Amino acid sequence: MEFYVPVDRVNLYEEGFADDLLGRIKTGEALSELLERIDSPLVIALDGRWGTGKSYFLKRWVGAHRLDHKGRALTIYFDAFANDYQSDPLAALVAALADRTPANKDDAMKRVQRAAFRFIKPLARVGLSLATFGATKALDEIGDAVVEAVGKETEASLEAFWQHEEGRRAAMEEFRAALSDLQDPGKEGEDQIPLVIIIDELDRCRPDYALEVLEVIKHFFAVPKVHFILGVNLVALQNSVMVRYGNGIDAAAYLRKFINITLTLPETVPARRDMKAIIAFAESASDEMGLPKVFRQRLTSQIKVISRNAHISIREVGRILSAASLLSDELLGEERILEGYRTIAITLLIVQIIRPDLFSKFLSAQLSEDEVIDFFGASQRFTEYEVGGNHNPQRDQDTVYLASAWLHIVSAGSNITERHGFYIAEIGRAFDQFGRHHDPSSVPKTTFTRWMDTFKIT
Structure with missing residues (x-):
């Protein structure tokens, strides 16, 4: 059995949706079609919770x-979180672009780099290394010129450049x-080749860096067929806006200045x-991890029921499966x-992973x-069983059983008035083969102490 979920x-750039387990290839196709068709520069937010x-x-x-x-666009993947140690996102973005530029475009890329270098903030320029700016592209031909230019420019001349609106606009x-x-x-006769730059993990960056990235996109990359x-x-990301500008700002409205489409x-x-x-x-990963068949069926069944009212992310499912691998053979x-x-x-x-705030109530049967x-x-x-006198096709056996089991626990086995088709009277046999369950409220703590308290996921 494995502890880690298979990654x-x-x-x-070398493979696509070969195994479309999560059914997302259609979304990818629609995204490609849109970005190839639209000339106006777009900024699309792929929005979703973490995980x-x-x-x-x-x-x-x-x-x-x-x-x-079969798209024409050159795609560039940029991990913003991995680059937020840098002081200037423009330099990092141009470096990522240089890494993906084909050899026959070297001269054009050098012009982009020269133009971008004029905008690197004066204080950041001093410490900027060619390795950082040029990434893995060979910059030998412009490297010496860049170093010489930095050496000759004085702080006063740099500041003067930034202070003159006309110079900034021309650059x-x-x-x-x-x-x-x-x-x-x-x-x-051929159309321009689109550029699509993916900026991932933007919300995990330092707030100031994340917002600077948006400003750079808006002011520098507003070019036809250049999409983000x-x-x-x-x-x-709205929280990052409020960190920078205060709680009084309409953070959603602020972000709409930069983002055209949400996906x-x-x-x-x-x-x-x-x-x-x-x-x-969950089904695929638990099988690959080697969790026993019956257990993984019970586990995925509960995830399905609980996720109806509680958000459970793919990442949280992974943590649940890892935690399950630590359980005793008996369970x-x-x-x-x-x-x-x-x-x-x-x-x-499941509760310990997705709702730690409720865990103590479940453990002590205080619900x-x-x-x-x-x-x-x-x-x-x-x-x-019936709704409005007709058969109810949405009645879910797993939901009924789960709710019945926990109602039995929190009621200490008393005869709660049966409603909604719950198996209150019969559920005791799930805990005692003769149905004589004397202390139901102690089951969660007993279960946890006996089989679950040795190892914990951190």
Whole structure:
């Protein structure tokens, strides 16, 4: 059995959506079609909470755009979080662009670099190394000139440049013109080659760096057929705006100045009858990890039920599976334990990862009946046999069983008035083979202490 969830390493630009487990190739195709069709520069925010698979999608898409979708655009993947130690995002972005520029565009790329270098902030210029600015592209031909220029320019002349609006505007136009030259297909009559720059993990950056990236995009890269895709949690990015400008600012309105379109990834897999993406991931990953079949079926069943009312990310599913691998053989196996105890253990496992604020209430069986029903989404829609006198096709057996088990626990086994089709009277046999369960409220602590308290996920 494995502890770590299998990680599908992506070779950037060299592979696309070969195994579309989460059903996201259609989103990738639509994105490619849009960016090839629109001439106006676009900034698209791929919005989603942390752990929802944004980075995986973007790393796949930068290769799929040309390999699978037959796009013309040159794609560039830039990890903003990995670069926020630098003081100037323009230098880092140009370096990433240089890394992807084909050899026949070296001269055009050098013009972009020369134009960009004039904009690097005076204080940042002093400490900027050629390795940082040039990345892995050979800059020998301009390297000496750059060093010489830095050596000759005085601080006063640099400040003078930044203080004169006309000089800044002319230099910015020079940068844009050089960028446009980089897009030239080299054949008469052909359209410009689009550039698509993916900026991932923007919301994880230092707030000042994240907002500077947006400013650089807006002011420097406003060139036809130059598009940006931001991998971002917009709520977190709004917090960065408020850190910089105070709580009084309308952070959402501020970001709309920079972002044209918002995109979210689908939460279901159409090819699998709209199965939730997290369930498809849980089934595949738990199988690859070697979790016993019966246990992983029980686990994915609970994830499916609980995710109806609680957000569970792909990353959280991974942590749940890793935590499951630490459980005792008794819990993971198919024998020697009554099913009710396994049910309670799995719930505790999930709650500890996704709702640590509720864990103590579950552990001490201090939940109210309404809290149980709400947590498991056990409304009449999913528990009643009939609705309006007609058969209810949405009644879900797993929801009924889970809610019944926990209602039995929190009620200390008392005969709660049965409602919504719950198995209150019969559930005791899941904890005692004769149905004589004397202390139900102690089950969570007993289960946790006996089988779960040795190892913990940090």
